[in-house]
Every structure is written in structure tokens, then in C-alpha cells.
Amino acid sequence: MFEYHAPKDLLQDKKILVTGAGDGIGRAAALMFAQYGATVILLGRTVSKLETVYDDIEDKGYAKPAIIPLNMEGAAEKDYDDVAVSIENEFGKLDGILHNAALLGSLTTLEQYEVPEWNKILQVNVTAPFMMTKALIPLLRLSEDASIIFTSSSVGRKGRAFWGAYSVSKFANEGMMQVLADELDDDQHNVRVNSINPGATRTNMRASAYPAENPVHNPTPEEIMPAYLYLMGEDSKGVTGKAFDAQTK
């Protein structure tokens, strides 16, 4: 596992947006960021799940979160501009984005891959985080120390048969991370951009991809959080354009 021991107040007063915050790794990250002091903005498509995470955060006495319902499959540029306006109105700036939401899609050959499904996976996994980042960069620039994390995969670093649009979308996330990191690597150095490959993690997505696998052999989302905390907090200041593995030492 990535080794990092976060100080208790690592994310004190930070405003952090987590996409796909209702389930799996995004849910764990939202709770963990809140535990370390952040005000978390919970974005996702299933409002009831976001409300459950909201209640968990409130019950634990962490900073009051916010919910932004958004289905990234159908959302257009205007919707992301609206997200930026509501974050600006409520918080005035943004200190972090965890681009976590993603769809797996079919595991089949490219020869068999259906074009509408291809478009859907690319929309949710690539175009949506692009539009969101574009809309939110001005708010990140207002932070003294901002971090953007893209979520990759082992098939976003080396292509593998049958992983189709999902694999291609994860390569695209690595590319977007590198392009953006280079563009934001200015004199202020206040916005860093990196990617994380979570590695096999006990979630619904993993279970869909490997239905025959015994899930207990994979770490829980909570267990892979050290890399996320490191990249979101100031201990990674100055680190940008790099690809991380949540489960590697």
C-alpha cells in the first residue's frame, strides 16, 4: 500500500469536490477528506446515495458537506458552468477535485464494441471530467494550494484485450492529467495535477468486472486512501504531472 500518514488537520478548511461520491472509492474518499477537515462537495447521479454520505458526514460531526446532483452522461457545458457558479456562490473558491466517477461498460473486443456504448463511456469518463475541469479552473486558481486528481487504472497504463472504451478512457485521463499539469505549471505553482491508479479494490465496479473473484482478497476503498490524502493535502505541494499507484509502496 502507498505509505503516508496524514496529520489530523491535513485538509482543514479546504473545499474539495468528489465526483461519484455516492459509492465505492468516491464515497470513501469523501468521508476520508471530511475526516481530515475538508468541506466536501458530493457530486453524483444517484441523489439518495449522496444523501446517505451526507448524513454519515454530519453524524460524525465533520464539516457540513454540499450535494450537487449531476448525471455526467447527459450533462452539457452549461451544466458544468452552473456547478462552478454554485460552488463560487457557496464557497468562493475550490481547493481540490477528485475525478473519480466512471463507467466500466462492456468487456468485449473492439471489433464487437457497440458505438453508442463507446460514446457513452467516453462521455462520462473523459469529456465530463474535461468540461468540469475547464469550468472549475478559475476557482482552483483562487486557492493557495489546489490539487486535481484524475483516476486511472492498470488498463489506463497498459492496454489489455476486452477492456475496450474503459481502457481507452483511462489512457485519456492520463493524457489529460499530463497536458493540464504542464499548462498549470506556472510561476504560482498553486494547482497541481496528478493521477491515481487505485488498483483492484472491493467495489461494485470491481465485482462487475470480475464476477467470479472472491472480493475479500481486495482491499476496501478505505484501505487505499493514503495516496488520495497525500495528493489532496499540502505534503504533495510541487508534485505535478505524475502517475501514482494507491497500492504500491
Ligand code: NDP
Ligand atoms: P463504482 O462503480 O463503485 O462507483 C462509481 C461511482 O461513479 C458511483 O458513485 C457512480 O454513481 C458514479 N457514476 C457513474 N456514472 C456516473 C454518471 N454518469 N454521473 C455521475 N456519477 C456517475 O466504482 P469504483 O468506486 O470501483 O471506481 C471509482 C474509480 O476508480 C473509477 O474511476 C474506476 O474506473 C476507478 N478504478 C476502480 C478500480 C477498482 O478495482 N474498483 C480499479 C481501477 C480503477 P452511482 O452510485 O449512481 O452508480
